[in-house]
Amino acid sequence: MSGSGTFAFTVHPRARLGEDLARLWKPLRHLPEAFYDTALRRLPLPPVTMAAVRIGGESVGHVVLVPFGARHLLADIEGGRRRVGLAVDRAVALGADVVGLGALTATVTAGGATLRERTDIGVTNGNAFTAAIVEDQIRMLLPRVAERAGRPHIAVVGASGSVGTAVTKLLARDPAGTRLTLIARTAPRVNALAASVAADVEVSVAHTIDAVVDADLVVLLTASADALLGAEHVAPGAVVIDATQPRNTSPRLAVDRPDVLVVDGGIVSIPSLRIMGGDIGLPDGRSYACFAETAILALTGHTGHFAVGNPTLDQVDEIRERAYALRHLGFHAAEPSSFGRPVSLEPRTAVIA
Incomplete structure (x- = not known):
C-alpha cells in the first residue's frame, strides 16, 4: 500500500443511543435513553475521533463520530449538516485525503452534495x-x-x-x-x-x-x-x-x-480490517460497503470527490476496478x-x- 492515502469515515449513534455511545465508554450504557436524547439535541458536542483503522497491518484511517442520533439527523437536517461539517473538519485535521459519509450523515448532506464546494478533502457517500x-x-x-x-x-x-x-x-x-x-x-x-x-x-x-x-x-x-x-x-x-x-x-x-x-x-469482506478503540457495528474483517469505498479510494491514491449525489454506472465500474486492484486484501461481498x-x-x- 505504499504511496496510498488515508481516510476518515463518519458515523453516528443509531436507534439505541446508549448502546452505540457505550462503544466509546462502557459506563455510558447504564444511563437512560432520555438523557442521551436531550444531551445530543441540546449540547454543542464536538465530533469525536472514536477509533483508528488498520488494514493489511497498516494504519490507514479513522472513524469520526457525529454526536447526533438517527432521529435527530432526520428531524433537524440543518443541525445535522452543521455537525457533519464539523466532523469533516476533524477529518481534515487528522490528515485524511478522503472522507466517507456513513449512514444518515450522507442523507442529511444530500449524498455529500452540500459538501461539494470543499477543496481541502475529497468526499464520497460510498454509494457506488x-x-x-x-x-x-x-x-x-x-x-x-x-x-x-x-x-x-x-x-x-x-x-x-x-x-x-x-x-x-x-x-x-x-x-x-x-x-x-x-x-x-x-x-x-x-x-x-x-x-x-x-x-x-x-x-x-x-x-x-x-x-x-x-x-x-x-x-x-x-x-x-x-x-x-x-x-x-x-x-x-x-x-x-x-x-x-x-x-x-x-x-x-x-x-x-x-x-x-x-x-x-x-x-464487504476485508479480512485484515481492524477497528482499534471502537467498532462500526460489525466484527473484525467486515465492513459496510460505504466504508469500504472510502478505504478503496484512499488506498488506491484517489484525490478529490468521488460519489457525490447519485453515483453513475461509470463510477460503479471504476470502484469495482479499484477494488479488484486490492483483491489481495479482500474488498468483495462477504x-x-x-x-x-x-x-x-x-x-x-x-x-x-
Whole structure:
C-alpha cells in the first residue's frame, strides 16, 4: 500500500443511543435513553475521533463520530449538516485525503452534495460500491429465487434514492430474465427512472411498501421509518436484502416468518480490517460497503470527490476496478449473513447457523 492515502469515515449513534455511545465508554450504557436524547439535541458536542483503522497491518484511517442520533439527523437536517461539517473538519485535521459519509450523515448532506464546494478533502457517500455489492448479492441469490419462481420478480424499495437508482440501472444493464418493481414515494423521480430502463427490462412502479407482496426478492435501500418491512408484507419463501442503516427490518421478521430469508445487505469482506478503540457495528474483517469505498479510494491514491449525489454506472465500474486492484486484501461481498449470523445457502433452503 505504499504511496496510498488515508481516510476518515463518519458515523453516528443509531436507534439505541446508549448502546452505540457505550462503544466509546462502557459506563455510558447504564444511563437512560432520555438523557442521551436531550444531551445530543441540546449540547454543542464536538465530533469525536472514536477509533483508528488498520488494514493489511497498516494504519490507514479513522472513524469520526457525529454526536447526533438517527432521529435527530432526520428531524433537524440543518443541525445535522452543521455537525457533519464539523466532523469533516476533524477529518481534515487528522490528515485524511478522503472522507466517507456513513449512514444518515450522507442523507442529511444530500449524498455529500452540500459538501461539494470543499477543496481541502475529497468526499464520497460510498454509494457506488454499495450499489456494486448489492448487485453482487442479488445475483448471488438469484439462483435460489429462480428455483422457486422461474422468472424472478425483484422489488427495489427506495428505488429513486442514490443507491436505488444505481442498482436499478445495474439490473437493467443485465436483467437476467428478471422483472422489476420500483418503489418510492417520489412519483416524478421513480417514474422517470422506470422510463429510462423500460427498453431493457420489464418494469412497474409503486409508491408504498405493500407492493412487495408478490416479489420473490425484496431489496431494501431506504431508511425511511414509513417503509419498515413487516411479516405481513412479504410473499411466502421470499428473500430480503436489507442494505439500510438503521436497518428497516426487525429481527422479529425472522421469528414470525421463518420461511423468509433476510440477508444483511452491502457487507464487504476485508479480512485484515481492524477497528482499534471502537467498532462500526460489525466484527473484525467486515465492513459496510460505504466504508469500504472510502478505504478503496484512499488506498488506491484517489484525490478529490468521488460519489457525490447519485453515483453513475461509470463510477460503479471504476470502484469495482479499484477494488479488484486490492483483491489481495479482500474488498468483495462477504459470505451471506442474517442479522449478523452466517447463512448457508442452497437452492431450496437457507440454514441460519
